[in-house]
Amino acid sequence: MSNTPIELKGSSFTLSVLHLHDAQPEVILQALQDKVSQAPAFLKNAPVVVNVAGLDGSVNWKKIQQAVVSSGLRVVGISGCRDEALKKEIERAGLPLLTEGKEKNSRTKAAPVEVAPSVEPVVNPVTKTRLIDTPVRSGQRIYAPNCDLIITNHVSAGAELIADGNIHVYGMMRGRALAGASGDRDAQIFCTNLAAELVSIAGEYWLSEQIPADYYGKAARLSLASGALSVQPLN
Structure with missing residues (x-):
């Protein structure tokens, strides 16, 4: 047993990033309610990082934050903020400001340009594969950071597979499968029996x-x- 009352350790989590392109709280709330209603089990009380890079002009952060929280999402951090006044509002709200990828280097340039890396999630290279030979039971969550995930058995309803790379399931695929979790839009899902939630x-x-x-x-x-999901036979 540890002699200290707490331990501070590094870890990794998969978070959704909510990109805001409208500063009107009522518009944001309606759009989020529509999204959450489509997948309540997946999105209700889900932790999210809010990216504000797409917001221009006057912003009432307090009302925007209330709109996001009212939809059922839980804000754990803010990214993409370059407006000093908005930064102060966010800090007063007690929320952490997150720096993404190359954003920190823009200060060294005479004329910074708004480029995709400051808005889109950083995609880490896939370097290995995580292999699971046992069945994935209901309630289990398996995450393969920076790599592909291969399941050689069945995946039960209520289970969740997450991979920064591709996902392969050689068995009945129930539950949820989230490939390209870090933003890799070239990731794919391969399955021998597609029956996913x-x-x-x-x-x-x-x-x-x-x-x-x-x-x-x-x-x-x-x-x-x-930019949209598509499916084809697995030959």
Whole structure:
């Protein structure tokens, strides 16, 4: 048993990033309520990082924060903030300001340019594979950071698979599968029996009822095409 009352350790978590492109609280709340209603089990009380890089002009942060919280999401940090007045408002609200990727280097340039790395999540290179040979039970969550995830057994309803790279399931795929969790839009999901509650690639997702009926219960391969999920037979 440790002699100290606390321990501070490093860890990693998969968080969704909410990009705001409108500063009107009522518009934000309605859009979020629509999203949460589509996948309440997945999004209700979900922790999110709010990216404010797309907001211009006057912003009432207090009302925006209330709108996000009222939708059922839980704000754990703010990213993409470059306005000093807005930074002070966020700090007064007790929320941490997060620095993403190359954003910190923009101060050294004479004329900084708004580029994608300050808005989009940083994509880490996939360097290895995590292999799971046992069944994945309901309530289990398996995360493969910076790599692919391969499951050679069945995945039960209520289980969750998360990978920064691709996901392969060689068995019945129920539960949820989230590939490209760190933002890799080239990630794919491969499955020999598609019966998932939710599938997601880089934040784009389908619920079970959105999976085309011709592919439900079949061997399938999911990927992003023109920014949207698509599915084809797994040959």
